[in-house]
């Protein structure tokens with residue numbers, strides 16, 4: 001019994017020693033584990049910062065820094081964002097945040113830490129040879145400060161693909177408002193003319209930019225964004241080019257959207273500011289007719305500039321002016337804009353007007369439209385006219401019958417409801 005007790009005591013003592021030993025081993029093991037985790041974390045952080053540095057270099061960050069330090073006249077309020085900031089702003093580039101997809105990348109809506117809403121363009125460029133082009137785009141946007149050009153707020157170059165951060169434009173594109181499929185409303189002629197004038201002014205500014213003239217190269221309805229007041233904001237400078245003053249033109253790979261592309265540029269690859277004038281002429285034709293640039297329902301004339309000019313030659317332009325905005329009071333004004341549009345798309349670039357002249361002419365027409373004697377400025381009369389005379393068939397055979405119409409004064413639009421549209 002005594003032996004058993006002493007054996008029990010020995011065993012307890014031994015157990016205590018074991019327990020103390022075990023807990024020391026446990027603490028040691030835990031310490032080692034924490035040490036390993038800390039080491040891994042530090043290595044990972046180093047790896048991440050090395051990767052970011054590599055991305056920054058690969059995305060042309062050093063080149064950009066150098067370029068910016070050399071030049072003057074650039075905006076100083078353009079911010080460099082961190083990858084985390086933009087991850088958070090877009091909820092890790094969540095699909096629900098996609099605003100649109102373009103040839104150059106995807107545009108996401110982002111909400112920054114200070115609640116500012118921004119549009120973030122995530123480039124699809126992964127090719128280092130594109131770096132110079134991307135830097136070129138940032139350089140172009142860095143020097144623009146115009147109320148009718150979308151503002152670049154900053155960029156982020158430490159991610160795998162470069163990111164550009166713009167001011168968020170609330171009211172979609174001119175294309176959407178002119179060609180929206182739901183067709184529950186349409187833009188008044190006065191609004192169309194104002195948007196066109198603002199766009200022309202922005203282009204005129206770009207062509208005579210203070211340091212180096214800029215050619216946009218992608219003017220089309222989809223690249224004219226609109227804010228809540230329907231103010232034009234020219235966007236998408238992905239293809240734009242800076243033209244040094246001593247060079248009137250440069251040679252580039254032909255790039256652009258079919259229908260808007262200057263045929264002279266297509267043949268010669270010579271880029272001049274008159275390329276933008278041509279594209280702008282096509283935009284004018286679209287807002288005059290309400291028709292799309294390329295339409296297979298016009299079998300002989302699928303491309304609008306050809307269709308438009310051929311009808312003008314035959315003195316049949318009235319056949320295609322948008323019946324939703326045309327009335328007795330503004331017909332002359334629409335015809336003047338049509339003549340201007342035709343001059344913009346002349347085959348020879350040198351025969352086209354400059355954007356400055358175009359902007360000037362449009363501003364003059366706009367001022368006349370605002371004149372108190374101009375009846376077309378009176379929305380109620382236009383509504384009456386439209387209610388009484390609006391045809392039941394328009395836009396290449398789209399048939400509609402009316403059930404109601406009204407004026408949306410906030411959005412400056414005539415609104416209507418359709419039944420049986422097909």
Ligand SMILES: Nc1ncnc2c1ncn2[C@@H]1O[C@H](COP(=O)(O)OP(=O)(O)OP(=O)(O)O)[C@@H](O)[C@H]1O
Nearest residue numbers: 099100101102103104107119166167168169222236
């Ligand atoms: N600053 C912005 N604010 C709000 N929405 C924007 C902004 N920038 C672009 N978007 C939206 O994202 C869409 C895609 O824009 P993006 O400029 O990349 O392409 P795109 O002009 O449609 O095409 P492409 O580049 O091929 O000509 C636009 O149509 C617009 O709806």
